[in-house]
Amino acid sequence: MSATPNASPTVRLLSPEGVFAPSDSAAEFLPYLDRLTEADYRRFYRDMVVVRRFDTEAANLQRQGQLALWVPSHGQEAAQVGSAHATRPQDHVFPSYREHVVGMIRGLDPVDILRMLRGVTLGGWTPEDHGNFHLYTLVLASQTLHATGYAMGMQLDGATATGNPETDQAVIVYYGDGASSQGDANEALVFAASYQTPQVFFLQNNHWAISVPVTRQSRTPLYLRAAGFGMPGTQVDGNDVLASFAVTAKHLDDARAGKGPALIEALTYRVGAHTTADDPTKYRDPEQLAYWVARDPIVRFRSHLQGLGVEQEFLDAVDEEADDYAADVRRRALDIHSPEKAVIFDNVYAEPHPLIQEQKAWLDRYEASFEGGDA
Amino acid sequence: MSDTIVTSTTGPATPTTATPATASPATAERVLSGTGTATLPMTKALNAGLRQAMRDNPRVLMMGEDIGPLGGVFRVTEGLFAEFGDKRVLDTPLAESGIIGTAIGLALRGFRPVCEIQFDGFVFPGFDQITSQLARMRNRHEGGVSMPVVIRIPYGGHIGSIEHHQESPETYFAHTPGLRVVSPSNPHDAYWMMQQAIASDDPVIFFEPKSRYWPKGEVNLAESGTPLHASRVVRSGTDATVVGHGAMVSVLLQAADLAAAEGTSIEVIDLRSISPIDYGPILTSVEKTGHLVVAQEAHGFVSVGSEIAATVMEKAFYLLEAPVLRVSGFDTPFPPAAVETHFLPSPDRVLEAIDRALSY
Numbered sequence: 001m002s003a004t005p006n007a008s009p010t011v012r013l014l015s016p017e018g019v020f021a022p023s024d025s026a027a028e029f030l031p032y033l034d035r036l037t038e039a040d041y042r043r044f045y046r047d048m049v050v051v052r053r054f055d056t057e058a059a060n061l062q063r064q065g066q067l068a069l070w071v072p073s074h075g076q077e078a079a080q081v082g083s084a085h086a087t088r089p090q091d092h093v094f095p096s097y098r099e100h101v102v103g104m105i106r107g108l109d110p111v112d113i114l115r116m117l118r119g120v121t122l123g124g125w126t127p128e129d130h131g132n133f134h135l136y137t138l139v140l141a142s143q144t145l146h147a148t149g150y151a152m153g154m155q156l157d158g159a160t161a162t163g164n165p166e167t168d169q170a171v172i173v174y175y176g177d178g179a180s181s182q183g184d185a186n187e188a189l190v191f192a193a194s195y196q197t198p199q200v201f202f203l204q205n206n207h208w209a210i211s212v213p214v215t216r217q218s219r220t221p222l223y224l225r226a227a228g229f230g231m232p233g234t235q236v237d238g239n240d241v242l243a244s245f246a247v248t249a250k251h252l253d254d255a256r257a258g259k260g261p262a263l264i265e266a267l268t269y270r271v272g273a274h275t276t277a278d279d280p281t282k283y284r285d286p287e288q289l290a291y292w293v294a295r296d297p298i299v300r301f302r303s304h305l306q307g308l309g310v311e312q313e314f315l316d317a318v319d320e321e322a323d324d325y326a327a328d329v330r331r332r333a334l335d336i337h338s339p340e341k342a343v344i345f346d347n348v349y350a351e352p353h354p355l356i357q358e359q360k361a362w363l364d365r366y367e368a369s370f371e372g373g374d375a
Numbered sequence: 376m377s378d379t380i381v382t383s384t385t386g387p388a389t390p391t392t393a394t395p396a397t398a399s400p401a402t403a404e405r406v407l408s409g410t411g412t413a414t415l416p417m418t419k420a421l422n423a424g425l426r427q428a429m430r431d432n433p434r435v436l437m438m439g440e441d442i443g444p445l446g447g448v449f450r451v452t453e454g455l456f457a458e459f460g461d462k463r464v465l466d467t468p469l470a471e472s473g474i475i476g477t478a479i480g481l482a483l484r485g486f487r488p489v490c491e492i493q494f495d496g497f498v499f500p501g502f503d504q505i506t507s508q509l510a511r512m513r514n515r516h517e518g519g520v521s522m523p524v525v526i527r528i529p530y531g532g533h534i535g536s537i538e539h540h541q542e543s544p545e546t547y548f549a550h551t552p553g554l555r556v557v558s559p560s561n562p563h564d565a566y567w568m569m570q571q572a573i574a575s576d577d578p579v580i581f582f583e584p585k586s587r588y589w590p591k592g593e594v595n596l597a598e599s600g601t602p603l604h605a606s607r608v609v610r611s612g613t614d615a616t617v618v619g620h621g622a623m624v625s626v627l628l629q630a631a632d633l634a635a636a637e638g639t640s641i642e643v644i645d646l647r648s649i650s651p652i653d654y655g656p657i658l659t660s661v662e663k664t665g666h667l668v669v670a671q672e673a674h675g676f677v678s679v680g681s682e683i684a685a686t687v688m689e690k691a692f693y694l695l696e697a698p699v700l701r702v703s704g705f706d707t708p709f710p711p712a713a714v715e716t717h718f719l720p721s722p723d724r725v726l727e728a729i730d731r732a733l734s735y
Contacts, residue, residue: 123515134483135515139507145473146508149480156436156462157484184504187473194468347518348552350576354651356552 009221010267011247012237016295018303029246032086032253036245044085044241045305046318048077048298051101053322054110055272057330058117062276066333067117071098075239075271078297079204080174081105082244083266086252087172088165089131092154094147094173097136098204102174106131111332120338140179144188144201147173151197151261160198161258168256170198172248178209180225181217189229189263196260200251201226203263204238206270207292211283223265231261238266239297242304268297341367406430407566412593420562420594421451421527421583424569425489429459432487435573437464438474439491439527448493449529449588471501478524479509487523487573495530495582496539502547509578510553521576525569530558531622531672532704532719533586535712541585542709543673545620548580549650549682556650557603558582560624562592564647567599575603582649584622604648606656612642615666615729618657618683620646623670623720630725641729649679657683658691665696666732670720675703697735700728 012023013033022030055072062070073080076098084105087093093106104110108131112124116136127134137143151171154160159169179185180203192199203222207214218225226233232254236247244266251262269292273280280289302315345360406423407413415423429435437452437459443466446453456464467474471492478488492498498505505526512522532541549556555577559565565583572579601607609624610631617627624645631641642660646652661667667687669680684699702720710718 121517122511123517123519126516126519137508139503142476142504142508145476145504146480146483148473149477149482150484151480152477153481153484153486156481156486183500184472184476187468187470187476190468190470191473191477343517347514347516349555350513350518350521353555354653 010235010237011243012240013243013246014240014300014304016239016300018300018307020304026243026246029243029250032246032249033242035249036242040085041305041308042310042314044081044245045298045301045315046321047081047085047101047105048241048301049318050322050325051077051081051104052298053326054100054329057326058110058114059272059276061114061330061333062117067114067276068119069117070276071117072270072272072275073098073100075269075292075297076204076206077101078241078301079202079238079244079266079268082241082246083172083202083248083264086245086248088170088252088256090167090169091252092127092132092134092147092150092169092171094134094143094150094171095136096140096143096174096176096179097138098176099174103130103133106133108133111329111336114329114333115336118333118336120336121343141175141182141185141188144173144175144179144185145191147171148188148191148195148197148199151192151199152195154198155195160256163257165253165256168198170200170252170256172200172202172252174202174204176203176209177205177207177214177217177222178212180222189225189231189261192261193230196258198255198258199261200248200255201261201263202248203265204268205265206268208270208274208280208284210274210278211280221265223263226263229263231263233263233265235265235267238268239295239300241297241301269295404430407594407596410597412595414591414593415562416589416591417559417562417565417583418449418451418588420566420592421569422453422455423594424566425452425573426455426458428489428570428573429455429463431570432573433463434485435463435487435489436481437489437491438467438478439465440467440469440474440493442466442491447491449585451527451529451583452491471497471499472504475501475504475509475524475526479504479512479522482522482524483512483520487525489525489527489573492526492528494540495528495542495544498526498528498544505548505554505578505580506551510551513577514553522578523573523576524578525572525575525581526578527581527583529585529588530582531584531586532709532715533622535715537712538709541712541715543671543704545580545582545649546673546678549679553578554650555579555604555648556582557648558584558621559647560584560587560609560621560645563594564599564601564645566594567601568603568647571599571603579603582621586622587625590625601647604651604653606644606646606648606653608642608656608660609645610641610643612640612664614640614664615668615732616642616644616657616660616664617668617670617725617729618644618646619670620649620679621672623672626720626722627670627725630722630729633722633726634729639729639733646679652679652683652686654686654690657687658694661687661691662694665694666729667695667699668702668725668728668732669699670702670725670728672704672719674706675701676706678703697732700732702728
């Protein structure tokens with residue numbers, strides 16, 4: 001716990017009690033709040049509540065045998081909702097595998113995520129039809145390099161840094177404190193700095209890589225690593241949705257304006273398990289969990305909204321919408337169909353490959369040989 | 376590397392030399408024009424193939440270590456930086472996973488990156504991105520994206536170099552679904568196969584036999600004559616068939632010469648493609664000879680040679696008059712160069728295997 005939201009450099013706009021009380025370090029990010037309307041505030045709250053409810057529903061589906069695995073995002077809603085709303089339509093988003101609400105904000109149907117975790121597809125969606133939200137990447141930090149290459153391509157295409165923020169493109173890539181130790185994460189920072197890519201590295205420090213604490217990954221706050229690569233680094237209170245938005249909006253706009261990449265470390269907490277196969281009671285101090293539960297991002301923003309005078313009817317309506325949303329997801333998740341066996345062979349190659357064709361034909365013949373028999 | 380390209384023509388076509396490095400990409404001028412042949416080393420043939428692909432398609436990019444102003448440690452990309460500039464010839468940071476991983480991102484963006492790995496033994500830092508990401512990206516996207524990425528790897532022994540500079544790691548990639556793996560044995564194939572590989576919408580691991588970089592050979596400028604993944608009979612014979620790829624093909628041809636002097640007729644097949652393997656010419660040849668020897672510099676255990684031996688026995692058991700035999704590098708690390716001639720399959724070791732097969 002060397003770095004907590006109480007550490008002085010952390011950009012924070014809302015106190016844990018939901019009072020607007022910007023940290024000194026927040027000054028340069030405050031102007032970005034002017035972009036938000038009251039409707040945006042309501043939307044932020046709604047998105048956090050809906051994904052928390054969705055998360056519970058998905059975990060239930062896993063417990064009931066409907067999913068092979070579930071990857072909870074409980075506790076990280078503000079980091080994800082704030083950063084996702086800072087993107088523009090022309091941007092490209094490279095997630096890891098826990099950024100469910102980022103995908104939803106970019107236009108993804110979360111049932112597509114469930115399809116992958118149910119084992120009916122290795123991917124689940126077409127990024128270009130879903131807000132340029134790229135596929136989940138399960139090997140830690142691999143996507144940081146894909147994102148960097150994509151951002152290099154934006155530069156080569158002249159699709160960024162023209163001076164028009166409405167069309168200039170940028171990339172945001174999500175990864176975590178565990179992935180920050182991977183070679184690929186570091187090579188991505190090297191390449192991004194070298195080519196000055198239009199890119200934001202959004203590192204969610206949720207303090208745990210399955211059972212290994214962030215202190216094993218790094219003896220220094222992770223945002224400080226940015227300086228070693230030659231780019232700006234900002235630590236933000238990831239449980240403060242407004243701070244997550246403002247910090248990401250500034251760095252994304254800088255990126256699209258040709259000022260190069262930046263690293264954001266969002267301090268947050270994985271309240272739930274790593275996945276439904278995990279048991280955090282075996283390795284976590286209950287007091288640490290309690291500390292973070294007391295800093296719940298949804299509770300904090302609800303208090304803030306209430307302080308602004310948002311009516312209780314709205315908050316109740318959001319809860320109701322979240323329940324409906326989860327029920328709808330459940331209905332449709334149970335209706336996910338298994339693919340035909342042809343998916344084994346199709347799309348391994350773009351062009352015909354004799355070995356694959358031969359094996360596909362063989363499997364058809366083999367399985368057809370049982371037809372009419374007892375099998 | 377001071378060889379100049381010598382061209383000749385069989386007809387009235389205009390004789391040409393290498394295109395000046397300052398030519399504009401907008402001209403789309405042929406790098407090697409004419410309809411006859413050019414005589415040049417594999418390095419220059421590869422260079423011409425790369426240059427042609429870059430002129431033909433503005434989305435083709437070069438990426439790698441030292442490939443820019445230097446032209447690569449083997450000078451295969453020489454002059455490309457001068458012709459196409461730093462937006463299309465990217466000297467990268469020294470990180471193979473970074474090169475492959477960013478190439479994947481560029482391919483998602485619609486580029487066709489050609490990555491140079493400086494030496495065979497240096498591909499492994501990029502192995503995860505190649506096998507877990509590049510090879511599977513299309514499959515994971517259910518066909519929604521293509522990965523037209525070429526990874527060039529100078530490979531193999533015979534050059535007397537130090538550790539990690541003489542290896543033959545092609546089996547690792549041939550074992551990975553989603554990749555295509557090829558290796559030319561001569562300048563003609565190098566020129567055409569490079570262009571075919573870049574035109575492929577699948578990732579292609581392109582193994583360049585270092586020891587064949589410098590001998591000159593004729594390049595037919597009019598046509599490749601062979602698809603990328605076809606194997607080809609390069610010497611006809613009747614007593615036994617030998618199959619190999621890359622630098623091994625010249626070893627096999629030497630063995631065939633020696634055998635001919637002793638009255639044995641050897642058919643030599645250049646595999647050219649390791650994944651997929653084109654079994655047609657191999658099976659046709661075995662039908663004729665009844666004897667098959669597969670040769671490779673790579674370790675023999677779980678190798679391309681093993682795969683060919685198994686497949687030919689499955690498909691042509693009754694055509695065989697002897698077991699399929701393998702001649703391979705030993706199942707040891709590539710040794711110190713001082714003893715590499717004992718490690719690498721030589722014409723004599725190929726002949727020894729042929730003799731065993733014929734006397735079975």
